Amino acid sequence: MDDLKISSNTEINLYRLIQEGLWNIKKHAEAAKVTIKLVASFPNIILRIEDDGKGFNVKERLTAASKEKRMGLRSMEERVSLLDGKMKIHSRPKEGTKVFIEVPYKEKKRG
Amino acid sequence: MAEQKSIIIIDDHPLFREGLKTIISRDDRFKVVGEAGSGHEGLEMTKRLKPDLVVVDISLPDQSGIQLTRDLRRHFSETKILIVSMHSKIDYIAEAFQAGATGYVVKESASERLLQGLKSVAKGDYYLDSSVSHAVVENLMKSPLKAAKITDADYATLTPREQEVMRFLAEGLSSKAVAEKLFISPKTVENHRANIMNKLGLHSTIELVRYAAKLGLIDVDLWKD
Numbered sequence: 031m032d033d034l035k036i037s038s039n040t041e042i043n044l045y046r047l048i049q050e051g052l053w054n055i056k057k058h059a060e061a062a063k064v065t066i067k068l069v070a071s072f073p074n075i076i077l078r079i080e081d082d083g084k085g086f087n088v089k090e091r092l093t094a095a096s097k098e099k100r101m102g103l104r105s106m107e108e109r110v111s112l113l114d115g116k117m118k119i120h121s122r123p124k125e126g127t128k129v130f131i132e133v134p135y136k137e138k139k140r141g
Numbered sequence: 142m143a144e145q146k147s148i149i150i151i152d153d154h155p156l157f158r159e160g161l162k163t164i165i166s167r168d169d170r171f172k173v174v175g176e177a178g179s180g181h182e183g184l185e186m187t188k189r190l191k192p193d194l195v196v197v198d199i200s201l202p203d204q205s206g207i208q209l210t211r212d213l214r215r216h217f218s219e220t221k222i223l224i225v226s227m228h229s230k231i232d233y234i235a236e237a238f239q240a241g242a243t244g245y246v247v248k249e250s251a252s253e254r255l256l257q258g259l260k261s262v263a264k265g266d267y268y269l270d271s272s273v274s275h276a277v278v279e280n281l282m283k284s285p286l287k288a289a290k291i292t293d294a295d296y297a298t299l300t301p302r303e304q305e306v307m308r309f310l311a312e313g314l315s316s317k318a319v320a321e322k323l324f325i326s327p328k329t330v331e332n333h334r335a336n337i338m339n340k341l342g343l344h345s346t347i348e349l350v351r352y353a354a355k356l357g358l359i360d361v362d363l364w365k366d
Contacts, residue, residue: 067356067357068357069296069356069357069358070304071304071305071307071308071358072301072302072304072305073301073305076357076358078357078360120360120362128360128362130360
């Protein structure tokens, strides 16, 4: 990871994503342990945020969140899509939560 | 003769200071230029005299020697700090070094080890009193290896192309399928695979998958979704 040339835009957004992810965990998950992994997998960067907390039903939560105009996961998704990346959440009640984010680190050639 | 290293002693016990001074005077490479009985006084004196070395007692009347060490470190980055302490407990030792001291001598053994410590610290080395090093090493051996690995050195040696190939292989794609995805020949994929295995010290596809999972490249739970 050290020699990777990442645009400052991607860098700051990854930083924010980790921050938001940790904040969500602190606020909701009641987790004892959090693992963050950042792996270069050309041409992408993979970010994983996993906790062993109480988990949730992803589908229900996301639907509810959009109705209630809640920010947490939505704003993370927004950030990821701005970076042309993708985000997946895997969670079940009582089984913790895994957030998988993958974003390209190479600037795409335009035009 | 090389230039003498100037030293300030900060300790609230006049008798002990006297003792330290006597020890230091045995070596003409060192010269005690000042003594202070409290942290505050010591800080002021350091500001004024800019010594090469400061000998700090870990427990001072107005603040801890650890706190003083932090302050000294922040304001006088050139000045080397050696802690003298009654304590041989590992917590104090770790804290002292974390605060920025580079030497630690237990008071009991000061008469034999202080000069040795000062010499090391003056050179820019770390010095840990050998009477406590036994406990320190034992403690190190007890503490579990850090769970967090900052970087995986082997994985970092893979080329971008090899990273791409590795991911596909770990996801279960055949060489042929990888070749089609990357617009290269299956032969080239095989070469990449051999290089990857070699660099990572792996011997089978199962090992490759396990390695990739541990690293976070792939995740079985998320596959299913």
